[in-house]
Amino acid sequence: MLDKAYIVHNIEDNVGIAIKDLNADQLVSCASAQFHEKTIRLKNDIPFGHKFALSPIVLDGKIIRYGECIGLATANIAAGEHVHVHNVKSARCHEE
Amino acid sequence: MGRMRIEEEFMGYPRADGTVGVRNHVLVLPSVICSSHTSRRIAQGIKGAVALYNEHGCGHIGKDYHRTLRTMIGMGTNPNVHSVLVVGLGCEQVIPYELADEIRKTGKRVEVLVMQDEHGVRNTIKKGRQVLRSLVEEASKSERIPISVDRLIIGTECGGSDAMSGVSANPAMGKAVDLIVGKGGRAILSETPEFIGAEHVLARRGADVEVGSETLRIVKAVEDLAKSAGEDIRGAQPSPGNMSGGLTTIEEKSLGCIHKGGTSAVNHVYDYAESVRCAGLSIMDTTGDDIRSISGMVAGGAQIILFSTGRGTPAGCAIAPVIKISSNTRAYLNMKDCIDINAGTIIEGAETTGMVGERIYGLLVKVASGRRTKAEILGQNDFAIDRILPTI
Numbered sequence: 001m002l003d004k005a006y007i008v009h010n011i012e013d014n015v016g017i018a019i020k021d022l023n024a025d026q027l028v029s030c031a032s033a034q035f036h037e038k039t040i041r042l043k044n045d046i047p048f049g050h051k052f053a054l055s056p057i058v059l060d061g062k063i064i065r066y067g068e069c070i071g072l073a074t075a076n077i078a079a080g081e082h083v084h085v086h087n088v089k090s091a092r093c094h095e096e
Numbered sequence: 097m098g099r100m101r102i103e104e105e106f107m108g109y110p111r112a113d114g115t116v117g118v119r120n121h122v123l124v125l126p127s128v129i130c131s132s133h134t135s136r137r138i139a140q141g142i143k144g145a146v147a148l149y150n151e152h153g154c155g156h157i158g159k160d161y162h163r164t165l166r167t168m169i170g171m172g173t174n175p176n177v178h179s180v181l182v183v184g185l186g187c188e189q190v191i192p193y194e195l196a197d198e199i200r201k202t203g204k205r206v207e208v209l210v211m212q213d214e215h216g217v218r219n220t221i222k223k224g225r226q227v228l229r230s231l232v233e234e235a236s237k238s239e240r241i242p243i244s245v246d247r248l249i250i251g252t253e254c255g256g257s258d259a260m261s262g263v264s265a266n267p268a269m270g271k272a273v274d275l276i277v278g279k280g281g282r283a284i285l286s287e288t289p290e291f292i293g294a295e296h297v298l299a300r301r302g303a304d305v306e307v308g309s310e311t312l313r314i315v316k317a318v319e320d321l322a323k324s325a326g327e328d329i330r331g332a333q334p335s336p337g338n339m340s341g342g343l344t345t346i347e348e349k350s351l352g353c354i355h356k357g358g359t360s361a362v363n364h365v366y367d368y369a370e371s372v373r374c375a376g377l378s379i380m381d382t383t384g385d386d387i388r389s390i391s392g393m394v395a396g397g398a399q400i401i402l403f404s405t406g407r408g409t410p411a412g413c414a415i416a417p418v419i420k421i422s423s424n425t426r427a428y429l430n431m432k433d434c435i436d437i438n439a440g441t442i443i444e445g446a447e448t449t450g451m452v453g454e455r456i457y458g459l460l461v462k463v464a465s466g467r468r469t470k471a472e473i474l475g476q477n478d479f480a481i482d483r484i485l486p487t488i
Contacts, residue, residue, distance in 0.1 A: 004445035009267055009355075017263055017342070019443040031445040049259045049342035063344075066267075066355060068297050070348035083344070090345035092293050092330075 004031035006046075008054070010067035011035045015051040015083050017065075022046040044082040051083040063088055102275060102457065106464035107240035108247065112203025115175035116247040118399045118464040120238050121146050121415050122231045123177045124224070125168065127195050128153030128188035134217050135183045138224035144232040148414050148479045153190040160485035165190055167369040167481045170395025172199035172206070176415045178235035179205040181228055183220065186212030205231065240466065246280030248464060249372055251393030251401040251416075252356045253286060255386035258406025258423055259341025262352020264442035264452070265404035265423035271453020272402065272460060273358035277376050284372055284398055285357030286382040286389045291315050292329055293346030294354055298379070303363045310365035314381045356404055368482055369395035386411045388482035390418065400463060402456065410434045412476025417469040419459060436470050 005028035006016035016036065022028060024044050030036040036054060046052050051065070057077040062069040071088040081087075109117035124147035126135040132149045139147035148171060152164050168190065172180045180199055184192030196206040207227050214220040252273060254261060273283045291298055295315040302308035322329045333346040343349045357377060364374040368382055369392045380396060382389035386409065390401050394416045401418040403411060408431025412418045422428040425440035437456055441447040447455075463469055 007263065007442065007445075007449075009449070019263075019445060031442075032448055034448070047342065049263065051342060051344070065348060066351045068294075068347070068351055070351060071345040084342070085339060085344055088344045090293075090347060092296070092345070092347050 004029060006030055006052070007032045008035040009065060012064050012067040014054050014057055014064045016040070016054050018046040018048055018050050018052070021048050040080050043078055043080040046082055053077045053079050053081050053083050055079050057083075062091075102454070103245065103461040104279070105242045105244055106248070106461050107466065108243040108464060109175070109178070109238050109240055110243070111175050115202075115397070116243050116399070117175040117177070118417065119176040119415065120144070120178045120235050121176055122228060122235050123148065123172060123180045123415060124228065125172055125180050125182050125195070126150045126153070127168070127182055127184040127190045127192040130154070130185040130188065131183045131211055134211060134220055134224070137221050138181070138183065138228055142225065142228050142232060144235055145228050146414050146477055148477070150479070152481050152483070154188045155487040156189060157485055157488050160483055161189065163368055163484060164481050165195070167391060167395040168195060169198045170369050170371070170397070171391070171415065171479070173202045173204070174394055174397060174399070174415055176399055177204065178238060179231045180207070181224060181231060182206060182208045183224060184208065184210045186210045205234070207231065244280070245276065245461060245464075248276060248400065249282040249284070249398045250276050250460070251284045251286060251390065251398035253386055253390055253393075253401055254290070254353060254356055254404040255411060256405045256407035256409045257353070258427075259338065259343060260423040260440070260443055261404055261406045262343075262349070262355060263423065264439040264449070265406070265421045266352055266356040267449045268439045268442060268452035269356045269402050269404050269421055269456060270358035271450055272456035273356070273377070274360060275453065275457045276460070277358060277360045280375065282372055282375060283357065283360075283377045284366075284380045284393050284396065285354060285362070285377060286380045286393055287353070287384050288314050288381050289318050289329065289384045290350060290353040292319065292350055293333065294350035297351065298354060298362060301362050303361045307362055307365055311362065311379060314365060314379075356402070366396060368392045372396045372398070383482045385480070385482065387478045387480045391479050392482060400460060402460070404439070405435070408434055410471065410474060410476055412469075412471030412474065412478050414477040414479045417463050418471045418476070419456070419463055419469050420471065421456060433474065434470050
């Protein structure tokens with residue numbers, strides 16, 4: 001059985017949260033299976049507590065965590081790719 | 097795996113005003129800082145009695161006076177309090193007899209001693225201890241009866257948070273709050289500064305337009321207050337430490353905080369220490385300081401506080417049990433004498449958020465029926481009022 005390597009808070013979410021340090025190319029499965037059943041092949045190293053995409057997110061697409069928008073993609077993001085300050089901007093700070 | 101049974105009832109103390117206590121304290125309530133030390137000495141060694149240490153009660157102006165008075169009255173009227181001994185000095189701004197009259201409106205027995213009328217500290221202590229013993233004798237006759245969980249008012253708080261708070265402890269606590277609200281109980285989401293960046297989400301969850309605009313207003317007021325002191329709260333968030341922990345945006349950080357209140361609609365926005373009468377989830381406009389925020393919610397009628405922590409803290413409350421939930425196992429083991437539930441199992445993949453949420457709910461009902469929390473066992477009689485204007 002694959003390591004339960006990440007959690008997902010809400011069925012709407014398009015990011016998973018690493019619950020241990022994960023490596024690029026690692027195949028990982030979700031600890032919260034009720035929200036996400038698929039396994040994911042990681043594109044980057046994902047440190048503990050960091051996020052990666054569960055599915056492709058297009059430029060300007062919403063990053064969804066807790067079922068809510070936590071920011072907008074500043075690049076196309078592939079499934080399994082690290083999602084953080086290098087490819088996400090706050091949707092709040094930019095609308096003001 | 098069998099699901100836990102969701103309890104419908106707890107054993108509580110019915111009060112004359114229709115509220116229900118989960119504790120049966122006799123409260124020694126100093127009306128001013130000057131009588132706080134004497135109040136402590138009166139309560140010392142008398143089982144069943146607890147004294148607040150009140151640093152306020154004089155030199156207040158305007159709305160700060162009203163908020164302070166409201167908080168002191170609220171501590172006395174809280175359903176966890178059986179009866180009250182007000183101890184005053186005699187020349188303070190908060191008049192002890194008026195404070196007592198306000199608390200008596202609940203039907204509770206309230207006695208008053210004024211130090212300047214009792215000819216000093218030693219006489220006040222002697223007489224105070226006599227009065228207090230008789231109040232405790234009376235309180236001891238109270239019996240717990242089965243009460244529906246819909247009579248509970250649960251306050252939520254987080255303190256000493258870490259990057260995992262929004263992953264494990266807060267979402268699990270939110271599940272427990274959703275369960276309570278689903279059963280018809282009341283819950284309070286507090287700590288306005290932590291809404292910043294996610295206030296639009298909260299506002300959208302408002303039961304009507306007014307609740308939504310009130311939510312936005314209290315957040316803006318905190319930001320404006322910081323700006324008037326030359327600080328931009330929004331610009332500095334998330335902090336470098338938050339970012340290395342994996343938090344990307346301010347809305348993500350704040351969403352992690354407000355998740356401790358669950359996902360229900362927000363039915364009302366209360367000012368600090370206002371009486372929480374509205375069913376379901378409400379917001380109370382409190383500070384991010386744990387003890388001040390907890391005191392505000394307890395003054396508003398909360399009988400129990402759920403408290404998530406990433407680092408671990410001893411925080412408690414003089415008259416309400418505080419249930420502490422750690423976001424990670426390391427903090428739980430490090431501060432085991434302070435923490436009641438470990439939600440770190442979520443990040444270890446051993447339990448789901450829902451499972452821990454049900455565990456929190458289960459403990460909540462047991463604590464409501466009398467089980468002591470770690471903070472109670474430690475005797476953490478914390479109390480502080482959040483002041484909004486300087487002492488004059």
